[in-house]
Amino acid sequence: xxxxxxxxxxxxxxxxxxxxxxxxxxSVAQPLFSYPxxxxxxxxxxxxxxxxxxxxxxx
Numbered sequence: 001x002x003x004x005x006x007x008x009x010x011x012x013x014x015x016x017x018x019x020x021x022x023x024x025x026x027s028v029a030q031p032l033f034s035y036p037x038x039x040x041x042x043x044x045x046x047x048x049x050x051x052x053x054x055x056x057x058x059x
Contacts, residue, residue: 002032009051017053 001007006022010031018034035055042054 005032007032 002019007019008022010018010020012018016034016036016038017040018031020029020031035053039055040053041056042052044052
């Protein structure tokens, strides 16, 4: 969920990480935000359902 909206995390082998609104066709939907793999600084999870991806701040 992002800003009260159900979302989907898409991981593409060339484009990296994208978050799109759930229910939209992922082939045409504009991402709410996206980051390439090389911007990922750290990741963590709780082993159940929460995934934390840290892409750092504006540099």
